Amino acid sequence: MESQRRQSRNLSHRINAYSDKIDVNCPELVPVISYPRIIEEREYIGRLKELEIMGVSSILPAGSTKIGKFSILGKGGVGLVVKVEAKDKKTCALKIRRIDANRKSMEREVKLHKIANSVGVGPHIYANSENFILMDFIDGWNIIRWLNQQNINNDQVRKVVISTLEQCYDLDRANLDHGELSCLDHHVLVSESVLAHIIDFESSSIDRKPCNVTAAAHSLLLNGPISRRVNKNIHFAEQEKIIHLLRMYKSNQTRGNFDKLIEAFG
Numbered sequence: 300m301e302s303q304r305r306q307s308r309n310l311s312h313r314i315n316a317y318s319d320k321i322d323v324n325c326p327e328l329v330p331v332i333s334y335p336r337i338i339e340e341r342e343y344i345g346r347l348k349e350l351e352i353m354g355v356s357s358i359l360p361a362g363s364t365k366i367g368k369f370s371i372l373g374k375g376g377v378g379l380v381v382k383v384e385a386k387d388k389k390t391c392a393l394k395i396r397r398i399d400a401n402r403k404s405m406e407r408e409v410k411l412h413k414i415a416n417s418v419g420v421g422p423h424i425y426a427n428s429e430n431f432i433l434m435d436f437i438d439g440w441n442i443i444r445w446l447n448q449q450n451i452n453n454d455q456v457r458k459v460v461i462s463t464l465e466q467c468y469d470l471d472r473a474n475l476d477h478g479e480l481s482c483l484d485h486h487v488l489v490s491e492s493v494l495a496h497i498i499d500f501e502s503s504s505i506d507r508k509p510c511n512v513t514a515a516a517h518s519l520l521l522n523g524p525i526s527r528r529v530n531k532n533i534h535f536a537e538q539e540k541i542i543h544l545l546r547m548y549k550s551n552q553t554r555g556n557f558d559k560l561i562e563a564f565g
């Protein structure tokens with residue numbers, strides 16, 4: 300029985316030898332599906348069942364983060380994110396709950412991420428389960444890596460800054476505070492079509508006053524490496540004026556006050 304299972308695993312692995320995708324049942328994926336330590340077989344089979352129900356058939360090595368020799372899209376405190384093939388051969392991103400995550404399921408994150416989706420923000424969620432979130436794959440770079448490319452121009456930088464702030468405004472309107480937008484480099488991906496995508500709603504809340512625009516604007520326009528880099532391409536009003544406009548927006552989060560901020564570097 301066990302040798303049969305091993306044989307079929309090897310076979311499924313070989314079937315995929317023509318492309319680099321790996322069947323989710325392949326033992327090579329155990330350290331990814333069960334990170335950072337091996338779980339009991341029963342629990343592991345439960346995870347595979349969740350993937351089957353979601354229609355996730357294989358994982359594709361991609362990205363600059365390594366788990367052993369296997370390439371993944373990224374790793375955070377709650378999850379690993381991998382590129383996968385789902386139903387109808389659609390390429391998606393899959394967030395896998397780490398075994399040592401400080402939460403028992405992805406339920407809360409999914410609820411908050413779906414609020415963001417309802418106002419057009421964040422990778423669209425296709426399916427979710429206790430341990431996984433299946434969402435749009437963002438083919439891009441984190442904002443700091445994108446800004447550090449040689450061949451970007453002023454219009455592209457302006458487009459990325461404005462689209463990030465517009466999404467923050469939409470989150471403010473939805474009363475969802477992302478919670479980590481002062482650390483933008485980990486939470487904004489820029490795709491090839493020069494669109495900004497806000498990701499990772501694990502620290503989000505609907506119980507705090509939303510401060511997405513102010514948090515992101517500090518990082519984009521006032522302090523730290525991103526603002527220094529942005530400032531090479533676009534000139535904005537002096538710091539005092541931006542701080543003043545942000546204070547006005549903070550006390551009264553209207554479209555008018557938001558537009559005044561955008562005009563300060565238009």
Ligand SMILES: Nc1ncnc2c1ncn2[C@@H]1O[C@H](COP(=O)(O)OP(=O)(O)O)[C@@H](O)[C@H]1O
Pocket residue numbers: 372373374375376377378379380392394422434435436437438441485486498499500501
């Ligand atoms: N939808 C996605 N498409 C492509 N890469 C992603 C996607 N979501 C996350 N990533 C990558 O995975 C990393 C970790 O994801 P994240 O949601 O921040 O995990 P955590 O909640 O554990 O912090 C991100 O920094 C990013 O590089």
Ligand SMILES: [Mg+2]
Pocket residue numbers: 375376485499501
């Ligand atoms: Mg994170």
